[in-house]
Amino acid sequence: MPHTIEEAKSGRAACRTCKEKIEKGVLRFGEEVPNQFAEGPSYQWHHLACAAKKKPAQLEQALGAFAGDVPDRAALEQAIAEHKGKARATTLPYAEKAPTGHSRCMVCEEPIAKGELRVAVEREVDTGSFVSRGAGYLHPACAKEHAEADPDLLEKVRQNSVSLAPADLEAVAAALDGE
Ligand SMILES: [Zn+2]
Ligand SMILES: [Zn+2]
Structure with a gap:
């Protein structure tokens, strides 16, 4: 429900x-x-x-x-x-349009262009002295392997992506679901 x-x-x-x-x-x-x-x-x-x-x-x-x-x-x-x-997604995982061109995809290591759709997931960041948790970014198509590891990923992304228009969300869903 x-x-x-x-x-x-x-x-x-x-x-x-x-x-x-x-x-x-x-x-x-x-x-x-x-x-x-x-x-x-x-x-x-x-x-x-x-x-x-x-x-x-x-x-x-x-x-x-x-x-x-x-x-x-x-x-x-x-x-x-x-x-x-005005809404900003705050609960991971979520999808959004990249607000800057500074992030890099965790999978293919290519930069994610400003305005391009990206998926943010939680990742562990090893700083050398401790492990903290932060957001890691992925191209929707590169996020597929996360979708395989977490079968509820798409469901969570749908819930959490408060800043995305429905058509953009569908594009992310299609990439996550795609062959
Ligand atoms: Zn009220
Ligand atoms: Zn990628």
Whole structure:
């Protein structure tokens, strides 16, 4: 079950963004979060307008799947577009357009051009005295071997790539899945 939109069943839940109560009967956005204590998904709730600012990619996903009427759908979509442009992916692994031309692919060791799609994965960096963790970058086509080592890689990349347009994400998915 992915993220969801539903009418608030009670007035008790508070919005995770603005901390105000979400009134009973209004549409709210639920971000699915892992739940270690119970079966089934657990949700963190947001007002739709708050989610458009804080969780634009996740709200877009939920809006796309929501069949009901959303009173300010057009305004929400506009807010989503605006805030998605500013979003920076922070949870590894993710895909993005390289903001600079300074990174090098971990597999083929060729530089990744500015604006080119790249996949960021966690890697261990041996500094000589200790091993730290940081992001390593890959061409989508070069990331295939990581996809083989981690069967959920594409699923995680889809969740985490908050700054990518759907068409770019599909291009990354095709490269990861490709022969
Ligand atoms: Zn709110
Ligand atoms: Zn490469």
